[in-house]
Amino acid sequence: MTHTADSPTRPxxxxxxxxxxxxxxxxxxxxxxxxxEATLDEIAHHAGVGVGTAYRHFANKQELAAAIFADDFEQLxxxxxxxxxxxxxxxxxxxxxxxxxxxxxxxxxxxxxxxxGTMGDQSLHVDGKFETVREALFEPVTALVERxxxxxxxRADASATDIAAILLMMGTTFAASDAVGRPVxxxxxxxxxxxxxxxxxxxxxxxxxxxxELDAALAAMKKH
Amino acid sequence: MTHTADSPTRPxxxxxxxxxxxxxxxxxxxxxxxxxEATLDEIAHHAGVGVGTAYRHFANKQELAAAIFADDFEQLxxxxxxxxxxxxxxxxxxxxxxxxxxxxxxxxxxxxxxxxGTMGDQSLHVDGKFETVREALFEPVTALVERxxxxxxxRADASATDIAAILLMMGTTFAASDAVGRPVxxxxxxxxxxxxxxxxxxxxxxxxxxxxELDAALAAMKKH
DNA sequence: AGTAAACGGAGTACTTCTCTCCGAATCCAG
DNA sequence: CTGGATTCGGAGAGAAGTACTCCGTTTACT
Numbered sequence: 001m002t003h004t005a006d007s008p009t010r011p012x013x014x015x016x017x018x019x020x021x022x023x024x025x026x027x028x029x030x031x032x033x034x035x036x037e038a039t040l041d042e043i044a045h046h047a048g049v050g051v052g053t054a055y056r057h058f059a060n061k062q063e064l065a066a067a068i069f070a071d072d073f074e075q076l077x078x079x080x081x082x083x084x085x086x087x088x089x090x091x092x093x094x095x096x097x098x099x100x101x102x103x104x105x106x107x108x109x110x111x112x113x114x115x116x117g118t119m120g121d122q123s124l125h126v127d128g129k130f131e132t133v134r135e136a137l138f139e140p141v142t143a144l145v146e147r148x149x150x151x152x153x154x155r156a157d158a159s160a161t162d163i164a165a166i167l168l169m170m171g172t173t174f175a176a177s178d179a180v181g182r183p184v185x186x187x188x189x190x191x192x193x194x195x196x197x198x199x200x201x202x203x204x205x206x207x208x209x210x211x212x213e214l215d216a217a218l219a220a221m222k223k224h
Numbered sequence: 225m226t227h228t229a230d231s232p233t234r235p236x237x238x239x240x241x242x243x244x245x246x247x248x249x250x251x252x253x254x255x256x257x258x259x260x261e262a263t264l265d266e267i268a269h270h271a272g273v274g275v276g277t278a279y280r281h282f283a284n285k286q287e288l289a290a291a292i293f294a295d296d297f298e299q300l301x302x303x304x305x306x307x308x309x310x311x312x313x314x315x316x317x318x319x320x321x322x323x324x325x326x327x328x329x330x331x332x333x334x335x336x337x338x339x340x341g342t343m344g345d346q347s348l349h350v351d352g353k354f355e356t357v358r359e360a361l362f363e364p365v366t367a368l369v370e371r372x373x374x375x376x377x378x379r380a381d382a383s384a385t386d387i388a389a390i391l392l393m394m395g396t397t398f399a400a401s402d403a404v405g406r407p408v409x410x411x412x413x414x415x416x417x418x419x420x421x422x423x424x425x426x427x428x429x430x431x432x433x434x435x436x437e438l439d440a441a442l443a444a445m446k447k448h
Numbered sequence: 449a450g451t452a453a454a455c456g457g458a459g460t461a462c463t464t465c466t467c468t469c470c471g472a473a474t475c476c477a478g
Numbered sequence: 479c480t481g482g483a484t485t486c487g488g489a490g491a492g493a494a495g496t497a498c499t500c501c502g503t504t505t506a507c508t
Contacts (some may be wrong), residue, residue, distance in 0.1 A: 050487030159432035208383035274456030
């Protein structure tokens with residue numbers, strides 16, 4: 001059932017290799033725009049190849065997603081560990097959270113995957129050590145949170161899982177941002193971060209929804 | 225197509241009247257637990273009547289939902305207007321937001337409906353004046369927000385639509401709270417409210433997710 | 449007791465998505 | 479340049495879920 005290269009298979013025929021990379025590119029685009037609910041059929045069509053072709057290269061959507069997102073996962077973990085090197089503890093935490101969320105805002109597939117943890121039964125080994133990104137992120141994020149608390153910028157009753165909860169909540173604002181055509185999610189991330197902060201904050205970035213925008217956003221979300 | 229009483233119809237037969245109210249009760253329960261995605265078939269079964277019976281009483285799910293939620297809508301608008309009478313402007317705003325969200329946490333159908341605004345093409349006239357709750361709430365909520373800003377407790381750059389955005393974000397935490405068996409949503413509402421506040425805040429209510437709880441919550445959300 | 453009203457739930461008619469099958473097109477080795 | 483292996487393409491089979499109807503049976507009312 002494993003169609004992807006693992007044992008020393010003979011090199012792919014030229015058309016096969018081309019189609020494989022077309023599929024990966026299309027997958028990146030479509031997943032980014034529509035999240036993991038996108039169909040393999042849809043991606044195949046977007047890549048300009050037949051569905052059959054898609055299914056020969058990737059047994060299913062999960063396998064394609066795993067191939068596409070493996071790198072992003074590693075990067076995410078790296079950036080969490082990198083954040084620990086940042087001098088200011090509050091900057092370190094906020095910088096990591098912001099950049100992570102920005103990535104997800106640009107790629108709804110990434111967000112879906114992070115939240116789901118796994119793709120069906122497919123385990124997405126990160127770093128060869130962890131089953132899920134969440135697992136791999138737990139330690140560095142806990143460290144970031146503890147450090148920020150000690151420094152005094154982060155409220156004392158905050159917890160690492162609060163960061164996960166924030167990611168979760170931000171999800172809904174991504175869809176709304178798409179509908180509205182500007183990154184409203186930034187505003188609400190700041191609101192949450194201001195809630196997490198001890199000292200007092202700056203101005204919120206991004207204007208609030210206008211009433212029309214809000215209507216548009218909610219209407220768009222109705223269409224599942 | 226209108227099965228519900230409007231023109232001077234003859235009184236319902238006893239069994240019909242009983243079943244109608246069984247359906248309304250079952251609808252309340254099922255919608256509350258599973259949101260609007262629940263099926264009329266499901267509700268009929270829960271009420272202990274056949275599907276056919278359900279469809280004779282209510283042409284479709286929308287009509288049943290309209291019958292069930294009309295009152296809640298009126299109440300919501302009333303409570304917003306009542307909040308304007310509360311002395312302390314910050315208390316008034318927070319009290320309204322909190323109670324509104326609590327209602328939605330207890331009734332996922334209500335939350336779905338408020339966010340959707342309409343049920344398909346069915347317009348859910350509120351108060352006989354407005355098409356949607358959101359429309360009816362707009363004025364009082366704007367007033368609450370402005371008042372809280374003048375008083376100085378609410379940050380100056382807040383807007384009435386921010387309240388809607390908060391409702392939107394809270395949605396995800398409801399499902400998580402169900403999965404975890406305690407109202408974690410309260411914690412995150414406070415976090416958001418603390419972000420909205422000018423002065424400094426108290427302790428967060430509710431503990432953060434434990435790691436296990438977070439896993440359980442996200443797993444539960446995966447199942448659509 | 450007779451008739452109109454209401455019941456029940458199997459069944460039809462979608463829709464949506466995943467994945468297969470196989471004749472046609474394409475590659476590449478000799 | 480040709481023949482056999484490989485890959486392509488996309489109609490369509492199959493599974494799953496939902497919305498709603500139809501009509502033989504049961505129940506209520508007079």
